[in-house]
Amino acid sequence: MMTLKVNGKDHVVDADPDTPLLYVLRDDLKLNAAKFGCGLGQCGACTVIVDGKAVLSCVTPLLLLDGKQVTTLEGLGTIEAPAPIQRAFMEEQAAQCGYCISGMMMRAQALLQRNSKPTDAQIRAELQPNLCRCGTHMRIMRAVHRASRLMDSADASPVIQRSAP
């Protein structure tokens, strides 16, 4: 039993400490945005944010998360009130099959929290670990820039910053 902080809430989780975070998110907490892609930390589909940093949840066991804040895509916004990063990806139609997009958004979100006006080169370097097989990379690039602009307006500040302690 351990307490896992996800999207600002404490969850008591009954799982072995070596269970990958991804399994707990999807199977126990029913937070299905993060995807199982390769299970080896090589594709980025499982990316979530832990204490402000993009982390591969499939190779992050629970025992590494003691006292840390996990944020998943569900924690950024909802269908009714999407976060800037989500709005931007929708407005740029950056998803094709969509499997990688949750991971892309989470890593981009972590980048934008650290650097609100990234250059093309910085976005490329940052998103390099995340694979997209459909080839929507150029739209993803545009979406990250759009999210950066959307975040300039005060009402669009991401939920993650409000839920932090």
Next chain:
Amino acid sequence: MTGSPRMIAAAIAGVLIAAGIAGFAVTWRPAIAAVEPPSPQSFDPVLVKRGRELAAIGNCNDCHTMRGGSSFAGGLPVPTPFGTIYSSNITPDPDTGIGRWPEQAFRRAMRSGVDRDGQHLYPTFPYDHFTNVSDEDDRALYAFLMTRPPVHAPARDNQLSFPLDQRFVVAGWKLLFLRHGGYQPDGGRSAEWNRGAYLVEGLAHCGSCHTPRNGLGAERPDAQFAGGDVDNWHAYAINSQSPSPVPWNADTLFSYLRRGWDSDHGTARGPMAEVVSNLSSVSESDVRAIALYMADVFGAPAPDRIRHGEAVLAQAKMRAKTQAGAPAAQAANGAATQDWTMNATGASIYAAACATCHESNRALPYGGVNLALSTALSGPDPRNAVNIVLSGVRPVPGERSPIMPGFADSMNNEQIVALLQFLRGRFSNQPAWSGVAKTVLDARRMQTVFLQTSPGPSNPPADATQRGGP
């Protein structure tokens, strides 16, 4: 009876003048007249192509290209114990590169470390090795560089303190440490061995990283290939002191150098990744020659090393076949020197975050190497292992290359220390590392600096556009 003051003054003046002349003779080198930049068409394409392979063997692009910058345009900061030295622009730009250098000036730079103006170059440019390069090969290298796209990139000022910022000081260094004479073939050895020796001791300059340096920054001849430091990585000993669990031979060296990994040893990382990336593009026979010569430098392993290597290999293969759990590893290690079973945190992290790849059946380079085969864990200092846990191994675009996620953002320092100590205890037969916590702190700091200064991916490949042709 003493001489008159005038005679003494004259004697002192004489000595000073003599010393001045001697000093001038040692330090002064004439400028070589500039030429009009030769047109790329004036070079024989066959020569240019040979030069391309030689430049790859020399790993020239690695130091002379900034992360994300233009090939061969220089500007890369090279940290040394004496200060930071920036690599120079070796594109044929007439104003900021070597566009106005005649071949004679290029050859002098390679052989004696003097630029066209007659200035001494710092030995971060490894002319202590390049002095062994033949005239013929210098000509090909010159032809290759002079046919690259010229890039306007002025030199950056080195950050050196007095007196090292005075270039004449380098002349003294050369008197002590630069040995001219070129490579002398060993008649008792095969042509292939001699080819390998010529490349290793010359253009490939392996000793620049793999040989420890003395207080004046020169390679120690008494410790050739005994392991050195480069860019916060440890360059392993590649002689009889090699810490690799399985001894190297010419075949495994060839596969490692040629394609970047060997199933009995693992993958090339850090600065070596760029070396093997370059070696993948040169003629196979040269890589074979290097492997043959280096196998001789490693020497025949002692019987106990052979036994240990065989045990480790057998155990790794058995684990791959049976997916057996932990205890098998220790059997191969014989006397484990620390009680790794007590390190519950490290063991759990390994089982949950590492074993999925490192104990899979998947072959290299995409599967992780069985860590009992890892030189990083058997080596004398934990830096390489720490670097790799923090940063992972980024795949090289366009190449079949290893890949591993970094864990800098998901593990804190205590967790990484626990993991490293566990790995050392379980997978090597060496005593525990000391100072792992400090190594982790240092590596984190280096990583932060690195991330701030490099816009591009951390492992830029050799200029891929130049692979196919001249």
